[in-house]
Amino acid sequence: MPDTLTPDICVIGAGSGGLTVAAAAAAFGVDVVLVEKGLMGGDCLNYGCVPSKALLSAAKSAKAHGPDAKIGVEADFSGASFASANDHVRSVIASIAPHDSVERFEGLGVNVMKAEARFTSPDTVLAGEIKIRARRFVVATGSSPAVPPIPGLSDVDYLTNESLFELRKAPEHLIIIGGGPIGLEMAQAHSRLGSRVTVIEAQKALGKDDPELAAIVLSAVKQDGVEILEGTAVQSVSSVDGLIQVNADSSKGAVTVKGSHLLVATGRKPNLDGLGLDSAGVEVERGGIKVDKGLRTSNRKVYAIGDVIGGLQFTHAAGYHGGLVIRSILFRLPVREDRVNMPWVTYTSPELGHVGMSEEQARKRHGDKVKILTA
Structure with missing residues (x-):
């Protein structure tokens, strides 16, 4: 591998948003490098959506139907049954992991680098010992648990x-x-x-x-x-x-x-440490990387998407951002993020779904014009 790569797009982070950009760019024959220092699939596959919903599925079956060996619920709630539920979580992750794997994305034509990425200048990223000078960069490093400073x-x-x-x-x-x-x-x-x-x-x-x-x-x-x-x-x-x-x-x-x-x-807190954003001239605010409505940072060569920009930290929001960025970079179309109709669901039993503005937000924006219908 040469000491310096010059792809059209360099994506930092292989979670939902980063994988969306990398796969779409490769599908159009664009030269793209994807840099990931951790696990492919990001938080959703490894620590968030997938394992939590798998465990919820086991728990729901235990509540509604009793034993179900397929998802790790045995005849009683002993340590062994909980371990089996955990085995179910692991198996679900393992079944999805190939779709987000290095092998799959290399098969799509993406140059995947397992390394830590750091900006050294406004147009250069250092990944391991390799310099990457790309036409555009997309930061999609996601977020991590926010741990409050509680004494003890x-x-x-x-x-x-x-x-x-x-x-x-x-x-x-x-x-x-x-x-x-x-x-x-x-x-x-x-x-x-x-x-x-x-x-x-x-x-x-x-x-x-x-x-x-x-x-x-x-x-x-x-x-x-x-x-x-x-x-x-x-x-x-x-x-x-x-x-x-x-x-x-x-x-x-x-x-x-x-x-x-x-x-x-x-x-959650945005994953910003070690990225060298100061060297890139990328501004950061309290909630994450500062972007405009088109998801561009203060450095016009650099976009940021998903959890790292704060706001609605959902897997599908990151995927939505990825689609906008592809339209902007590849087709130079004007794009504008719209969070008003972004849905989200809490997967308790019963599930709680939400889309659009709350009553409070609607009244704040539209005043007395708002009509509330309940069933």
Whole structure:
């Protein structure tokens, strides 16, 4: 391999958005290099959508139908049955992985490099020892769990979505900090698979969804045995007698919860470290890389898509961004990101779907012109 590559497009990150751009560009015969330092498929395949929905499927079957060997639910909720459910998660990942693999994308004509990518100038990326000077760059490095600076948290063995699916035995008592989609999905799944579960949320659980519909979901999750503590702010975490103790404050006073395991599900942060964005002249704001409506950064050669720009951090949003970028780079068509009608779903039982503006957002934008219809 030469010391310097000069492709038409260099994509950094092999998650949903990056793979979309790489595959589409290669299909049009464009010279494209894809750089990924971690696992192909990104968070969705390895730590997010796929494993979480596989575990939810096992838990749903356990609740509705009892034993189902096909998805790892045995006759009882012993450690072995939870391990079998985990085996099901691994098998689902393994069945999808070939579609996102290095081999498949090289077969499509993509030059895949397993290395860490770093900008060294506005038009150059260093991947390992190879320089890449491309006509356009697409940063699609995704996001990672955002871990809040809670006193004592670093002193205990806490879980995130990147380590949760490694468990082979059902937690005796799983404490979850965060009552968003990830927290509630995993709370219900683990409760149905035999764990005691407590969710601690500083504000309102499922606070970004319609409150009336969220209330239905929360009621169902509670009926599955999950304890949900809303309006409860965590103050510190410690290890006490072999258990993890979470100390929190609520409007009713101090709250102490002790459990065997702790899952931190308090949101996501963009993966920016080590990219050398300053060298590229790419501006960063609090939520991630700053882009215009066409997903271009302050460096006109560089686009950024998906979780790394903040906002709606969904796999399908990253794929949508990838399509826009292809239209802009390959066909030089004007594109404009539109987040208004972006759907999302929380895969609890019942599932909670959302598309378009909330009532609050609609009234803020359109005032008294808004009419609300309910069934």
